[in-house]
Amino acid sequence: MAPATAMPCGVIKLAAAGHAPQVQLRTFGFGLRAFKRFPELIPLAAIISTTCVGAVSFMGYALATKPDVRLNKNSSLPPWERVKPTEKRKIFVMNQKYAPIPELERLKGEIGSYRP
Numbered sequence: 681m682a683p684a685t686a687m688p689c690g691v692i693k694l695a696a697a698g699h700a701p702q703v704q705l706r707t708f709g710f711g712l713r714a715f716k717r718f719p720e721l722i723p724l725a726a727i728i729s730t731t732c733v734g735a736v737s738f739m740g741y742a743l744a745t746k747p748d749v750r751l752n753k754n755s756s757l758p759p760w761e762r763v764k765p766t767e768k769r770k771i772f773v774m775n776q777k778y779a780p781i782p783e784l785e786r787l788k789g790e791i792g793s794y795r796p
Contacts, residue, residue, distance in 0.1 A: 745769075746759075746769070747759040747760040747762065747763050747769060748760055765778060765779070765780035765781070765784075765785070766778045766779065766780060
């Protein structure tokens with residue numbers, strides 16, 4: 681490998697093995713110095729980081745509260761079987777009342793519960 685010498689402003693000079701010309705590469709590290717040098721990156725980084733935090737938060741919320749997410753396959757009942765007909769599982773419900781359907785409840789009683 682050719683020896684490298686450090687230059688100011690992030691320029692690296694690579695000296696080849698004698699006969700090849702020198703190549704200059706500019707390195708750009710993304711850090712706080714980049715925000716000072718390019719202030720237009722601040723809103724972009726803020727939007728991307730807010731989006732990532734929101735996505736991770738929603739995944740945690742879904743794992744904790746949603747009945748269609750199943751982590752433990754060995755439990756006796758799946759989460760969607762534990763939801764009562766009158767139970768609200770939406771984040772926001774406006775003027776909607778949940779009432780059990782008598783025919784469906786009678787059919788559930790005849791069939792029985794889910795057992796793997």
